[in-house]
Amino acid sequence: MQALRGLALLLLCQSAGEAAARGLGLPLPGPVLGMLLMLALLAVPAVREPVAAAADGLLQHLSLLFVPVGVGVVTHVAVVAQYGLRIALVLLVSTLAGLAVTAWVLQACLRPDAFAVSGPERAEG
Numbered sequence: 571m572q573a574l575r576g577l578a579l580l581l582l583c584q585s586a587g588e589a590a591a592r593g594l595g596l597p598l599p600g601p602v603l604g605m606l607l608m609l610a611l612l613a614v615p616a617v618r619e620p621v622a623a624a625a626d627g628l629l630q631h632l633s634l635l636f637v638p639v640g641v642g643v644v645t646h647v648a649v650v651a652q653y654g655l656r657i658a659l660v661l662l663v664s665t666l667a668g669l670a671v672t673a674w675v676l677q678a679c680l681r682p683d684a685f686a687v688s689g690p691e692r693a694e695g
Contacts, residue, residue, distance in 0.1 A: 572619060572620045573620070573623040576619075579611070580624060583605070584604040586607055587599075587603030587607060588603075
């Protein structure tokens with residue numbers, strides 16, 4: 571029963587995000603707004619427990635979620651054949667760019683002085 575409540579909460583947040591994106595004309599996709607709403611709601615333990623139960627159930631059957639993608643690729647094999655090299659190149663470049671930005675942010679955060687407070691408000695101890 572907890573998993574069903576969690577799944578309902580996930581779908582409700584996604585629907586609220588879609589409604590906000592379309593109704594208010596926001597430039598963000600509805601699922602992203604729904605995810606931000608869910609992030610805010612996860613601070614409440616009464617929401618966290620059912621969502622965790624739903625997530626456990628979904629993760630157990632994660633491989634089934636790849637079936638529609640596989641069917642889509644097979645259905646549009648001509649498009650993949652025509653643009654496959656370009657798609658692979660874009661995937662490679664975007665992955666490398668993501669890795670580079672992640673490494674840069676990690677290096678910036680791991681510097682000893684990254685979060686140091688300077689000036690008169692610095693506590694001596």
